[in-house]
Amino acid sequence: MRPLDGVRVLDLSRILAGPYCTQYLGEMGADVIKVEPPGHGDDTRNWGPPFVGETDEAVYYLAANRNKRGIVLDLKSERGQEAVRRLAESADVLVENFRPGTLEKWGLGYEQLSALNPRLIHVSITGFGQTGRYRDRPGYDLVAQGMGGVMDLTGEADGAPAKVGLPVADLNAGTWSIIAVLMALQARHTTGRGQYLDVSLLDAQLAWHVYAAGAHFYDAPRPKRMGSAHPSIVPYQAFPASDGWLIIAVGSEKLWRKFCEVLGLAIAEDPRFVSNAARAAHREELTELITGALAGRTAAEWLKIFDDASVPAGPINTVDEVYQDPWAQQREQIVRLPHPSVGTYFGTGFPVKASDTQPAPTSAPPLLGQHTAEVLAELGYSEAEIAEFPHPDGRE
The missing domain is CATH 3.40.50.10540 (Crotonobetainyl-coa:carnitine coa-transferase; domain 1)
Structure with missing residues (x-):
């Protein structure tokens, strides 16, 4: 039925x-x-x-x-x-x-x-x-x-x-x-x-609207246009690799430490980045560091590395690529x-x-x-x- x-x-x-x-x-x-x-x-x-x-x-x-x-x-x-x-x-x-x-x-x-x-x-x-x-x-x-x-x-x-x-x-x-x-x-x-x-x-x-409406109701800082970036979670956006773009979503402190380890960046305990709030406050500096580290490999190589480490990441597919995926x-x-x-x-x-x-x-x-x-x-x-x-x- x-x-x-x-x-x-x-x-x-x-x-x-x-x-x-x-x-x-x-x-x-x-x-x-x-x-x-x-x-x-x-x-x-x-x-x-x-x-x-x-x-x-x-x-x-x-x-x-x-x-x-x-x-x-x-x-x-x-x-x-x-x-x-x-x-x-x-x-x-x-x-x-x-x-x-x-x-x-x-x-x-x-x-x-x-x-x-x-x-x-x-x-x-x-x-x-x-x-x-x-x-x-x-x-x-x-x-x-x-x-x-x-x-x-x-x-x-x-x-x-x-x-x-x-x-x-x-x-x-x-x-x-x-x-x-x-x-x-x-x-x-x-x-x-x-x-x-x-x-x-x-x-x-x-x-x-969810949290965007909440910012209005509680008179908190309002979300603004940020491309693929997230107003509250950092890093959580599209990044360029050597040959194209990929999405990275680091939504917890445990993932943050794993992400830094996989990326080869010794910044997990850096005071500027030690918490999500700190990373949001230093978003531009962190984005520059991550972009520099990603430049050494292709998007496909990084996606394999992140997948093996269980770090949330993915390609930015065309509609054709979505339906060609098994x-x-x-x-x-x-x-x-x-x-x-x-x-x-x-x-x-x-x-x-x-x-x-x-x-x-x-x-x-x-x-x-x-x-x-x-x-x-x-x-x-x-x-x-x-x-x-x-x-x-x-x-x-």
Whole structure:
């Protein structure tokens, strides 16, 4: 069995945060029905390059939409709205990321649908939430990274603010949405009722602040952009070897002494470096000493030495190198599924290994409207009625 076998999820979301959430709910066993508008479908179907396959499937779309059945409905039409109501009556969870008030305008808001199905769990993902001064602003990952303080802390000390290289605001909100769904399903066992879950990209960014927020609350020195360095732990950053870069993470005094021994530096008891606090106070001097010592060998040579000594260190991999590492296969982090257009779909694996209820991928991302007739028939529509719904390409 899988943990969400028997759970049905109605996915009205698009772009990334919502689809990322529902993809992994599907991996956990839920029957996910993804609803897209006729014509263009999910916006990310057109986000490229790269595009792959006979029908030019966008890699961006493929990355967050496996384990779903895909249907096309026009939610602005009465026919489409009625179909969503039928779907909601049998659904356990609804996930959407429309701007506040949009679904209510179509008669598909939480109050309206929960009147039909009191057990319905409704997850709404927006840029800034359903309350507060920014409620009605459109929200995108880049905006949330900037407003949420992440960009201010990312980049070199003397450089411009930088966004993280992956859409972490979207992915973080999607992850919290998964947590919210699991929380509400558990609560429903006790109450018998569903509930409304308000998730925002900006809230999710703040949940990442941890010690950075603590510095603000206690009026302590604030973290600043430091490249790969850590504001509190030294040495804990990228260093150059003779031919490239590597990461070194010395997170305890025991490791500090071992690191000095392996590096051949007699500075473990130097008053400037004898404690982490002292090393932080003399960060530049220590960095210069370490960089000089590392210059005599290649990154690969140092990584072998550190590995043998159990000093935490690692390469700075390209994405290609990550998936070429045998580790990725050993940990089942590469998913392969048949796909009608691209031949073989590739994706990233579920990041948790369970002893009894292991999630597993079931199907590649659907073509636009691939399962429309199938799902509408399950809802009780006749063949003649199904023929009246819009064609996936937008034709009536």
